[in-house]
Amino acid sequence: xxxxxxxxxxxxxxxxxxxxxxxxxxxxxxxAVSARxxxxxxxxxxxxxxxxxxxxxxxxxxxxxxxxxxxxVDAAEALEAGIASLRAEQSSxxxxxxxxxVAEYLLPRWLVALRTRNPGTAVSLSxxxxxxxxxxxxxxxxxxxxxxxxxxxxxxxxxxxARDQLTVVVSPDHPWARRRHGIxxxxxxTTPLVAREHGSGTRSHLERAIGPxxxxxxxxxxxxxxxxxxxxxxxxxxxSSLAVAPDLAAGTLVAVPVRGVALHRTLSAVWHRGRPLTxxxxxxxxxxxxxx
Amino acid sequence: xxxxxxxxxxxxxxxxxxxxxxxxxxxxxxxAVSARxxxxxxxxxxxxxxxxxxxxxxxxxxxxxxxxxxxxVDAAEALEAGIASLRAEQSSxxxxxxxxxVAEYLLPRWLVALRTRNPGTAVSLSxxxxxxxxxxxxxxxxxxxxxxxxxxxxxxxxxxxARDQLTVVVSPDHPWARRRHGIxxxxxxTTPLVAREHGSGTRSHLERAIGPxxxxxxxxxxxxxxxxxxxxxxxxxxxSSLAVAPDLAAGTLVAVPVRGVALHRTLSAVWHRGRPLTxxxxxxxxxxxxxx
DNA sequence: GTGCACCCATAAGCTGCGGTTGTGCCTCTA
DNA sequence: TAGAGGCACAACCGCAGCTTATGGGTGCAC
Numbered sequence: 155x156x157x158x159x160x161x162x163x164x165x166x167x168x169x170x171x172x173x174x175x176x177x178x179x180x181x182x183x184x185x186a187v188s189a190r191x192x193x194x195x196x197x198x199x200x201x202x203x204x205x206x207x208x209x210x211x212x213x214x215x216x217x218x219x220x221x222x223x224x225x226x227v228d229a230a231e232a233l234e235a236g237i238a239s240l241r242a243e244q245s246s247x248x249x250x251x252x253x254x255x256v257a258e259y260l261l262p263r264w265l266v267a268l269r270t271r272n273p274g275t276a277v278s279l280s281x282x283x284x285x286x287x288x289x290x291x292x293x294x295x296x297x298x299x300x301x302x303x304x305x306x307x308x309x310x311x312x313x314x315x316a317r318d319q320l321t322v323v324v325s326p327d328h329p330w331a332r333r334r335h336g337i338x339x340x341x342x343x344t345t346p347l348v349a350r351e352h353g354s355g356t357r358s359h360l361e362r363a364i365g366p367x368x369x370x371x372x373x374x375x376x377x378x379x380x381x382x383x384x385x386x387x388x389x390x391x392x393x394s395s396l397a398v399a400p401d402l403a404a405g406t407l408v409a410v411p412v413r414g415v416a417l418h419r420t421l422s423a424v425w426h427r428g429r430p431l432t433x434x435x436x437x438x439x440x441x442x443x444x445x446x
Numbered sequence: 447x448x449x450x451x452x453x454x455x456x457x458x459x460x461x462x463x464x465x466x467x468x469x470x471x472x473x474x475x476x477x478a479v480s481a482r483x484x485x486x487x488x489x490x491x492x493x494x495x496x497x498x499x500x501x502x503x504x505x506x507x508x509x510x511x512x513x514x515x516x517x518x519v520d521a522a523e524a525l526e527a528g529i530a531s532l533r534a535e536q537s538s539x540x541x542x543x544x545x546x547x548v549a550e551y552l553l554p555r556w557l558v559a560l561r562t563r564n565p566g567t568a569v570s571l572s573x574x575x576x577x578x579x580x581x582x583x584x585x586x587x588x589x590x591x592x593x594x595x596x597x598x599x600x601x602x603x604x605x606x607x608a609r610d611q612l613t614v615v616v617s618p619d620h621p622w623a624r625r626r627h628g629i630x631x632x633x634x635x636t637t638p639l640v641a642r643e644h645g646s647g648t649r650s651h652l653e654r655a656i657g658p659x660x661x662x663x664x665x666x667x668x669x670x671x672x673x674x675x676x677x678x679x680x681x682x683x684x685x686s687s688l689a690v691a692p693d694l695a696a697g698t699l700v701a702v703p704v705r706g707v708a709l710h711r712t713l714s715a716v717w718h719r720g721r722p723l724t725x726x727x728x729x730x731x732x733x734x735x736x737x738x
Numbered sequence: 739g740t741g742c743a744c745c746c747a748t749a750a751g752c753t754g755c756g757g758t759t760g761t762g763c764c765t766c767t768a
Numbered sequence: 769t770a771g772a773g774g775c776a777c778a779a780c781c782g783c784a785g786c787t788t789a790t791g792g793g794t795g796c797a798c
Contacts, residue, residue, distance in 0.1 A: 155450045155451045155453075155454035155522060156450065156522050156525065157449045157451065158447045158448065158449070158450060159449065168668075169671075172745065172746090173745080173746065174744075174745065174746085182785095182787090183786075183787060183788075184745090184746075184747095185747080185748085185787075185788080185789095186785070186787075187746095188746060188747060189747090189785075189786090193784090193785090198529055198532070198533060199533045200529075200532050205745085205746060205747095206745080206746090206794085207744080207745050207746075207792095207793050207794040208744080208794070208795075209744090209745065210746085214573070215532055218528070218532070218549060218550060218573055219525075219528070219532070221551075221669070222524065222525045222528045222529070222554055224670060225521050225524065225525070225692070226518070226521040226522045226524070226525045227447065228521075228692060229517050229518040229520075229522075230447060230448050230518045230521075230522075232514065232517065232518070233448065233453070233511075233514045233515055233517070234448055236510070236511070236514045237490055237514070240490070240507055240510070240511070241490060241491045241492060258510060258513040258514070259513075260695075263695060263697075264696065264697060266696060267696050267697050267698050270698075281506070281510055326732065326733070326736045331736075376460075376509070378461075378513075378516060379461075400517070400520060400555075402736075403552075403555060404556065404558060404559050404733075405556060405559050405733035405735070405736030406559050406733075406736075407736075408736050440618065441618070441697040441698075442697060444618045444623075444694075444697030444698075444699075464773085464774065464775090465774075465775065466773075466774065466775085474757075474758090475758060475759080476775075477758075477759080477760095477775090478756070478757055479775095480775060480776060480777095481756075482756075484776085485755090497774085497775060497776090498764095498774080498775090499763095499764050499765040499766070499773080499775075500765070500766070500773085501773090501774070501775095502775085
């Protein structure tokens, strides 16, 4: 698995126009940057940079690689931001409580954005189900919370920040994949699915929307395992649109519309009514709202 | 910048349920896996795995980290797949020609999917504008091409594989960000934008849709530079929805609807009419279509 | 035209990370 | 009770990547 360090360096060089400036920005010597970029090019077998005595620019192939690298580096930054929020237990200025869906799929990117806008803010994250999040905010164990629940306690102010949707996904080879108009709710309810183990929020939400389900053909603990099973053709699965978006884009899974039933839900920020948002928490909610 | 190696290992361990099996899958010793995972946990200050004499499972924090890591590792895999396609000049079984938008934002993920379905296929990529792509396919320098052009030469078969949309983006602080109903085309045409240098496909497509534009306030060479300028509040920018999707999700940019004009375009696979798709090229087009 | 500033490349030496093998302890199963 | 499978620790080793120092090149200012 690739080390992203050299790519990060490549992006830095491309952005600043010279290896020396990139080196300064990273706090290393110019020679180190030169050597690292050279070894990256050697490993790839492609020349990425056009050197000149006046500086350095990307070759066409380099521009393509830089574009791809940007995505990977951004994803790695989101990972790091998330991890930082797990570690910063004490002395953190902003305490966030978030439901699993928000914590897994949305929060890291918000934290990256928050960090660029407001560096030096230590964020601590605790992740639980929606009712526990609300309790944490009420008890002042968290400055701001993010929940999936349609209703929140009276003592909390709330603002919708995003929307997701339960999505039926199948392997591209599955017969449902060819149905342009999808399936109806009754068909979904009577088809054995690959599902999360009992008690999952997604599963209960689905049952609330379309009634009792057929016995699952397979129960698995993690979203990834479910996606793999569905992509392998075991059976259809129902997951959050946030969870399956990359797989749909890659074509490894295909979404099947469901007629006659609304499967979306809203994700909201919540905070204590008596304690208005201040500074970092206000910034975070604003960032989150932008993504709606 | 993080090295994704340890995270890849973590995912492997989580998936297989024991360090020994993960070690075997990666071709290293069990002790190496144990040490690496331990050092990762030490660096993070968080226990990720629950060890037992019967194997290993993720802790709750570990599951969260694993979810984040999955995104980063997937992005890195797309990067590697793209790079492999640049390097594989000769003796490759599948020659692909793609326009810049497709090559940058869609193709790498398709290649990852193709590799899992059809390992051992060496893919070579050449990236140019749409008319050159069509020429490559016609001259049998490429087995399959991906273009943005609305029309293709008669000698080519075509299939729509995806759709993108020119999107007006502004900083979250910009006045347009608060307009729920967006702006009209005339307003857009008379507003100085941050734009690509003259001759870009995006820019000419925009002019074809809404007529002559105001003189840009700033011209930049790369998509990233344009996004940074727009996010910094310099001026609005117009970019492909594929390019700005992550920034919209992160909240660093806000999309502004444009009333009364259709700004979408289709991305199509093309191949020589006399030479039907076979094996790998057929798989690739099928994967690409799934993402539509 | 002659410094000077800025650029990239190379050389030589050092440090530390990650890998290996070998061993120990634990627990569940047959 | 023996064996299999699991994780951890110790000792040793090789290599990747960093540093400093130096050289060759170009363009600009005076």
